[in-house]
Amino acid sequence: MARGTHVRSTHATNAITTQHRLRSQALVSGYGEQPVLRDVSIDIEDGKLTILVGANGSGKSTLLKNLARILTPGSGVALLDGKDIHKTPTREIARKLGLLPQGPIAPEGLTVRELVAQGRFPHQGLMRQWTREDAKAVDKAMSRALVTEFADRPVDSLSGGQRQRCWIAMVLAQETDILLLDEPTTFLDLKVQVDLMELLAELAHEDGRTLVVVLHELSLAAAYADHLVMMKDGRIAHAGTPDEIFTAPHLKEVFDLDAHIMRDTESGQLLCVPYGAQLWRKRATRAA
Amino acid sequence: MSVAAPSVEARSQGVSVAGIPLLATLTVLLFALHIAVGAKPLPLSTVWEAITARDQTIFDHMIIWDLRLPRALIALTVGAALSVAGALMQGVTRNPLADPGILGLMAGASFAVVITTYLFGPSASGWLPWIASAGALATALVVYVIAHMAPGGATPLTLTLSGAAISAFLAAIISIAHLLSEDTFDNLRVWLTGSLAGRDLAMLQITGPWIALALGAGLILARQVTALTMGEDVAKGLGIRTGALKIQLLLVVVVLTACAVALAGPMGFVGLVIPHVARLFVGADYRWIVPYAALIGAAYLLGIDIVARIAIPPREISTGIITAMIGAPFFIQLVRMRAK
Numbered sequence: 001m002a003r004g005t006h007v008r009s010t011h012a013t014n015a016i017t018t019q020h021r022l023r024s025q026a027l028v029s030g031y032g033e034q035p036v037l038r039d040v041s042i043d044i045e046d047g048k049l050t051i052l053v054g055a056n057g058s059g060k061s062t063l064l065k066n067l068a069r070i071l072t073p074g075s076g077v078a079l080l081d082g083k084d085i086h087k088t089p090t091r092e093i094a095r096k097l098g099l100l101p102q103g104p105i106a107p108e109g110l111t112v113r114e115l116v117a118q119g120r121f122p123h124q125g126l127m128r129q130w131t132r133e134d135a136k137a138v139d140k141a142m143s144r145a146l147v148t149e150f151a152d153r154p155v156d157s158l159s160g161g162q163r164q165r166c167w168i169a170m171v172l173a174q175e176t177d178i179l180l181l182d183e184p185t186t187f188l189d190l191k192v193q194v195d196l197m198e199l200l201a202e203l204a205h206e207d208g209r210t211l212v213v214v215l216h217e218l219s220l221a222a223a224y225a226d227h228l229v230m231m232k233d234g235r236i237a238h239a240g241t242p243d244e245i246f247t248a249p250h251l252k253e254v255f256d257l258d259a260h261i262m263r264d265t266e267s268g269q270l271l272c273v274p275y276g277a278q279l280w281r282k283r284a285t286r287a288a
Numbered sequence: 289m290s291v292a293a294p295s296v297e298a299r300s301q302g303v304s305v306a307g308i309p310l311l312a313t314l315t316v317l318l319f320a321l322h323i324a325v326g327a328k329p330l331p332l333s334t335v336w337e338a339i340t341a342r343d344q345t346i347f348d349h350m351i352i353w354d355l356r357l358p359r360a361l362i363a364l365t366v367g368a369a370l371s372v373a374g375a376l377m378q379g380v381t382r383n384p385l386a387d388p389g390i391l392g393l394m395a396g397a398s399f400a401v402v403i404t405t406y407l408f409g410p411s412a413s414g415w416l417p418w419i420a421s422a423g424a425l426a427t428a429l430v431v432y433v434i435a436h437m438a439p440g441g442a443t444p445l446t447l448t449l450s451g452a453a454i455s456a457f458l459a460a461i462i463s464i465a466h467l468l469s470e471d472t473f474d475n476l477r478v479w480l481t482g483s484l485a486g487r488d489l490a491m492l493q494i495t496g497p498w499i500a501l502a503l504g505a506g507l508i509l510a511r512q513v514t515a516l517t518m519g520e521d522v523a524k525g526l527g528i529r530t531g532a533l534k535i536q537l538l539l540v541v542v543v544l545t546a547c548a549v550a551l552a553g554p555m556g557f558v559g560l561v562i563p564h565v566a567r568l569f570v571g572a573d574y575r576w577i578v579p580y581a582a583l584i585g586a587a588y589l590l591g592i593d594i595v596a597r598i599a600i601p602p603r604e605i606s607t608g609i610i611t612a613m614i615g616a617p618f619f620i621q622l623v624r625m626r627a628k
Contacts (some may be wrong), residue, residue, distance in 0.1 A: 065521075068525060089527075090524070090528070090529055092527075094526055099521065099522075099524075099525030100522075101521035101522055101525065104518060104522050106518060107382070107514075107517040107518060109567060109571045110514075110518075110571065111571065111572075114572065114573050115518070118514060118526060121527060124511075154571075174526070
């Protein structure tokens with residue numbers, strides 16, 4: 001069957017033993033009787049696009065923040081290259097792992113180039129200031145994220161999608177093998193969401209980076225994920241390729257969503273078509 | 289596009305770099321003018337002569353060394369200290385309305401000085417900066433805790449409100465102390481309006497090294513402040529230890545504010561206005577905002593103090609009154625722009 005390029009590579013590598021630079025073991029996060037994460041162990045596949053989905057409060061963002069050392073787990077451990085991420089100097093982590101938090105806001109008047117240049121922070125020190133290498137990394141990141149033409153405009157003067165590209169360029173300038181992104185497509189137009197997902201998929205499949213992305217939009221998640229992780233009540237409910245786990249019973253279980261899963265005959269992509277009482281009524285009137 | 293080799297960062301940084309010697313020259317000129325102007329105007333050549341070849345027997349040289357030079361040095365130092373304190377506060381709180389005065393640090397520093405003077409009599413001047421620092425630090429923490437407990441947490445609005453409330457509260461207690469003991473306050477009354485008159489170099493010798501240290505630390509931390517203004521999680525993701533950074537910045541701001549208050553009393557609005565002026569020239573990157581704020585602040589307070597001394601001869605206006613008269617409308621304008 002004809003599949004999109006991003007998804008096709010999944011099948012080719014399924015057989016190969018995958019490495020896991022970023023892992024978590026028995027993560028528990030949050031306080032009291034109702035922890036946000038309960039015993040989450042996950043191995044993030046290297047060079048793949050992993051997408052975390054789940055209802056609000058399912059713990060997907062919390063998991064991402066724990067993997068990014070922004071949150072400290074109550075128990076359990078997040079490991080990067082075999083070392084506890086919370087016991088490794090944070091700047092050392094920042095040279096290996098980049099993070100784009102949800103809904104970042106650029107300070108007023110900061111230009112795109114200034115924003116992207118911040119990504120070089122972990123590579124600089126008191127003694128080692130701005131170098132040609134830094135400038136090169138910034139230029140490269142901007143051109144990769146297609147924001148070079150805005151380089152000297154203030155970030156706050158750009159559209160939502162352009163702004164998000166600038167932030168991605170900032171994380172790219174960090175030149176890390178691993179990128180974690182928390183809901184990078186939220187509040188963007190569909191076309192802009194697709195463009196962003198294309199960029200993220202390229203980063204994984206062409207540059208060989210490891211991406212972990214929290215996503216709200218289910219059909220986009222199914223279309224672009226190499227590895228899909230469904231979370232519910234602070235646990236991983238299902239994990240696998242979209243073909244394996246993106247099914248109607250799973251969506252019902254994880255999201256309490258009544259939906260049909262279809263495969264688009266043109267692209268081979270999986271689609272989630274929700275239905276409810278009103279939609280059935282509409283269908284009945286149409287039939288009548 | 290990216291092909292254009294000489295990167296724009298290099299060019300815009302070039303502009304920012306070029307501004308530094310320009311501003312430094314302006315500051316030096318205002319410094320000289322500040323010394324020359326006064327009840328007895330002195331030609332700049334005499335000023336130069338007095339500084340380069342001091343002659344104790346010449347009366348003009350005595351005026352310059354004993355009266356005018358200390359005052360000019362203090363104006364310069366206080367202007368730079370308050371402006372950098374304001375810039376760092378605006379960055380760390382992501383609040384364009386932040387300023388050592390508005391967030392209550394100045395009231396805290398003044399309060400501590402007034403109360404210790406009231407209770408124990410005039411302190412030895414060596415203690416003054418530390419008393420002021422303790423007051424500023426305690427007030428900063430109280431203001432933050434109050435804002436933090438408000439619904440929605442420590443937002444620019446709640447910080448500003450809680451700073452204003454604490455300032456008003458402390459001002460009320462200062463007034464009570466004032467009514468109870470008028471003698472104590474004869475010395476402090478002018479000081480409490482923010483004044484550069486009648487200061488000698490002793491206090492500057494005590495506070496100078498600390499201010500220099502804090503300004504240096506501010507310059508070093510400035511780059512991380514830019515990252516912090518992009519959000520706490522972004523900064524953490526870039527490998528910045530945000531908790532430690534905030535504590536370092538708080539200490540820098542407290543030292544700068546307290547030393548400025550010890551030198552010249554609470555000089556309102558300097559820390560609010562100057563960082564915004566600096567931003568007009570260099571944008572949003574604190575690597576440039578901090579040095580620009582220091583230089584512009586120094587030049588600004590020298591200029592204001594010249595006006596304070598010559599506006600209504602033979603008397604003079606407290607410098608703090610003029611900075612407030614200029615700063616308050618500016619503050620209102622900022623709020624109006626934000627409200628839109």
